[in-house]
Amino acid sequence: MTKLTPIAASLLALSSFNTFADGAISGAVLDNSGALSGAKITVVGSKLQTATDHKGQFSLNHLAAGDHTLRIEYLGYPSSDFDIKVIDNKSTDIGNLTVNIYDQAMEEVVAVGYMRRGTMMAMNMQKEANNIKNVMSADGIGKLPDRNAAEAVQRMPGVSIERDQGEGRFVAVRGLPAQWNSTSINGDRLPTAEEETTSRAVAFDFFPTDMIELVEVSKAITPDMEGDAIGGNINFTTRRAPDERTLSLNLGVGSAEKAEGGSHSFNVLYGDRSDDGKFGFIINATGWERDWATDNYEPRREIDSDGVAGVHRLELRDYTGTRTTYGLNLAGEYLLDDGLVYAKAMYGTLSDEETHYKTRVRYNKNRVELQHIYNELITEMSGLEIGGEHDFNINTRFEWKLSTYQNQFEYGDIPNGDDNAYYVVKFKQGVEFDDEVGMRDGVQTGSGLIYNEIDGGTDPALDIGMHLPSNWQMDPTQAVLADVELYGIDIKERDKIVAQFDLIHSYNEKLELKTGVKYRSKERNAGFYDKFYGRTKLNLALHQR
Numbered sequence: 001m002t003k004l005t006p007i008a009a010s011l012l013a014l015s016s017f018n019t020f021a022d023g024a025i026s027g028a029v030l031d032n033s034g035a036l037s038g039a040k041i042t043v044v045g046s047k048l049q050t051a052t053d054h055k056g057q058f059s060l061n062h063l064a065a066g067d068h069t070l071r072i073e074y075l076g077y078p079s080s081d082f083d084i085k086v087i088d089n090k091s092t093d094i095g096n097l098t099v100n101i102y103d104q105a106m107e108e109v110v111a112v113g114y115m116r117r118g119t120m121m122a123m124n125m126q127k128e129a130n131n132i133k134n135v136m137s138a139d140g141i142g143k144l145p146d147r148n149a150a151e152a153v154q155r156m157p158g159v160s161i162e163r164d165q166g167e168g169r170f171v172a173v174r175g176l177p178a179q180w181n182s183t184s185i186n187g188d189r190l191p192t193a194e195e196e197t198t199s200r201a202v203a204f205d206f207f208p209t210d211m212i213e214l215v216e217v218s219k220a221i222t223p224d225m226e227g228d229a230i231g232g233n234i235n236f237t238t239r240r241a242p243d244e245r246t247l248s249l250n251l252g253v254g255s256a257e258k259a260e261g262g263s264h265s266f267n268v269l270y271g272d273r274s275d276d277g278k279f280g281f282i283i284n285a286t287g288w289e290r291d292w293a294t295d296n297y298e299p300r301r302e303i304d305s306d307g308v309a310g311v312h313r314l315e316l317r318d319y320t321g322t323r324t325t326y327g328l329n330l331a332g333e334y335l336l337d338d339g340l341v342y343a344k345a346m347y348g349t350l351s352d353e354e355t356h357y358k359t360r361v362r363y364n365k366n367r368v369e370l371q372h373i374y375n376e377l378i379t380e381m382s383g384l385e386i387g388g389e390h391d392f393n394i395n396t397r398f399e400w401k402l403s404t405y406q407n408q409f410e411y412g413d414i415p416n417g418d419d420n421a422y423y424v425v426k427f428k429q430g431v432e433f434d435d436e437v438g439m440r441d442g443v444q445t446g447s448g449l450i451y452n453e454i455d456g457g458t459d460p461a462l463d464i465g466m467h468l469p470s471n472w473q474m475d476p477t478q479a480v481l482a483d484v485e486l487y488g489i490d491i492k493e494r495d496k497i498v499a500q501f502d503l504i505h506s507y508n509e510k511l512e513l514k515t516g517v518k519y520r521s522k523e524r525n526a527g528f529y530d531k532f533y534g535r536t537k538l539n540l541a542l543h544q545r
Contacts, residue, residue: 023086026059026093028052029072031100036074039099044069044081072099076109132220134158138213138239147265147288148325149212150204153234156217165292165352167323169205174219176231177201184235185383185405186344187500191493193379193407200228202407206350206379208327210250210267210286213239238346241280241333242271254290259320261291277335284329293320299464302364302449308440308456310449312364314464321354339390339397346383351376351412361466363437364448367428368474369482375422376412381405399502406494411487421488428482429474433467 029039035056042049043060045068052058065088073079080099086092134156146152150168154161162170162178170178178201183190194203214237221229247270254263271282300313326349333342356373387401410420438447441456450464451457459465 022061023063023065023088024059024061024091025063025084025086026057026091028056028096029058029074030056030096030098031077032098033100036099038074040073042071042073044071070097072097074099133216133218135217136215146209148205148209149207149215149236152209152212153204153215153217156215158219159217164205165294165319165321165323167205169203170201171204171234173217173232173234180229181231182229182233184233185346186237186385186403187235187401188383188385188403188405188498189495190381191405191407191495193409193491193493203379206325206348206381207236208267208286208288208325208348210269211238211284211327211329211346211348213237238329238331238344239269239271239282239284240331240342240344241273241282243273243280245272246270246282256291256293259291259293261322263288263290265289279332279334281332282329284327286327287325289322289324291320291322293318295319297464304445304447304449306445308451310440310447310451310455310457311459311464312362312449314361314363314450314466316359316361318357319354321352323353324351325349336390338392339388341386341388343386344384346381348381350379352378353412353414361468362428363433363450363467366432366448367430368468369426369428370474370479371424371426373422373424374414376414378410378412380408395505397504399500399504401498401500403498403500404495405498406492408490408492410490419486419488420490421486424485424487426482426484427479429479431468431472434469436465436467 029036029041029052035052037052037054037056039052039056039058040049041051041058041060043063048060048063050058050060063086065086068084068086070082070084071079072082077099080097082094082097084092084094136152136156146155146168148168150161150171153159153171154168158174160172160175161168162172171181171183172178173181182200183202183204190202192200192202194201216235216237217232218235219232221233248267249269250265250267252263252265256262265286265288267284267286269282269284271280273280294317296317298315298317299311300315301309302312303309326347328345328347330345331342333340353376354373356371358369358371358373360369360371362369383403383405385401385403387399387403390398392398411422413420414422435444436458437450438445439457440447440451450459450467452459452461452464454461
C-alpha cells in the first residue's frame, strides 16, 4: 500500500476539488465549410475567454452555475452570441456553434498596392526570358543600403559574394568560383584588373549601385552571349535618358566606432527631354567615403616530416584605412522616325588608403618580426559606347554598337609617385620560445611548429598562444633590418574597340532570329616587383600597436 505525504495528499484533494468547481463547458465553432480555428470565445460580462484549436474545439472551466452568454468573434464574420446554461460541478458539451451568416458576411478582401515601373519591367523580363535568368531593377536595389554592385547582386537567388574589409568585392554564381563567371556592362565584356590576381574575376567594389538601372544574372548562356562563362553572366545596364524631367538628390552620413571616423555619401541624378521629346539626356554623379578598421590574427600552417600540420607563423594584424568611391554616368539619345541613336560614357573609381601594422611570430625561425605598410590602392574603370536601333519594318530590326572599356589597377604615390609603388619595411628580433613549440603528444619533435589540440598539441584551435617568455619585449637595440620591398603593380586591361552588329527578325511573338558579329581587340600591361635586403641594426624606438 502506497502512503501519501501530507503535502501530496493536500495537492490531490485541492486538484479534485478544482476539477469541477462551479461548472465547465466544451464545444466546437463551425461555419458551413467546416471547423474554424482561432475563433475567439468570450463569456459576456466576465474576463473569461479562450480560442478554438486547429480542430475548431474549445473548453471553458470555472464558470459559475447558471445562465451565461458566449460571444464568438472571427475575422470576416460578424460577432455571434449564444445563450448557454452551466450546471454546478458538471462539464457540459454544448455541441457545434455555427457562425457564418451569409447575408452579413464579408464577400471579399481587396488589398490595393503600388508596384513601381522598374519592378514591373524586371519581373516581366524575367518571366518572358528564353533562358534561366534573374532580373533586378534600380527600384529593387534602392530598397536596401547596398553601396556597390557586388552587394546589390547578392540579393538575387543563387548568387553569393566575397568581401574585403566588410565590403562586397567578388561575385560567385551557383557556388562556382568568381573567375568562372563573366561580367558585362550594357552587354559588353568588362576587362579585369585587380591587385595580385591573374584570374578573370572582376572586382565590383569600384562600381556604385546608383549608376545601375538593371541587373541581369543569366545562369544559362545563350548563343548571342559570350560563351566563356561556366557559372553564369552578370550584366549591368546603366541608366538611360528618362521620359520626363527628373531630379534626385540623396545625402547620407554615418559613424564608425572602431575606425574612429565616419562615412558620408551623395548621389545626384538629373535628366530631361527636349520640347519635342526627341532628345533626352541624363547626368548621374555619386560618391561615398568611409573610414574602416579591422583587427585579426592569421595562423599559417605547414606539414612536418610526420605528415602532421602545425602553425609555423602567427600574424597579428591591425588595419585602418579610408575608402573612397566615385562614379559618373552620362547618357544621351535622339529619337528617329524609325529608331534611335544613343551615346553613353561611364567612369568609376575606388581609392583605398590603408595603414597596416603587423607583428609576425615565427616559431620555426625563432624570431619576431615587425612590419609596417602605408599605401594607396586605386582601381579605375572607364567606358564609352555609341549605338543605334533601326526598325526596317514591323518584324525586322537592325542594332549596331561601338564600345571601348578600360579597367586599371595601380598603387598611389605613397611614398613613391614615380613608380606607383610602396615600400614594405620589416624588422626582426631573435627569441627563444617556450617548450610547447614543437611539442606533440607529449614528445618534443623539434619541428619548430605549434600544434593545436586536434593535432596532438595543447593550443585550442581558435586561441593559439604567443609562447613568448614572460619577460620578453621588443628591444630596438636588438632589432635588425630584415629587408625592404619595393612593391609595384600597374595592371591595365582595355578593349580597344568592340564592334557589334545584330539583325533581328521576328517570325511571331515568341520566336526571334538574331544574327550578328562582334569584333574585339585587347591589350594588357603587367607590373613589377623588387626586393632589397639589409643588415643594418637600428637604435631607433619601434612602436608596436
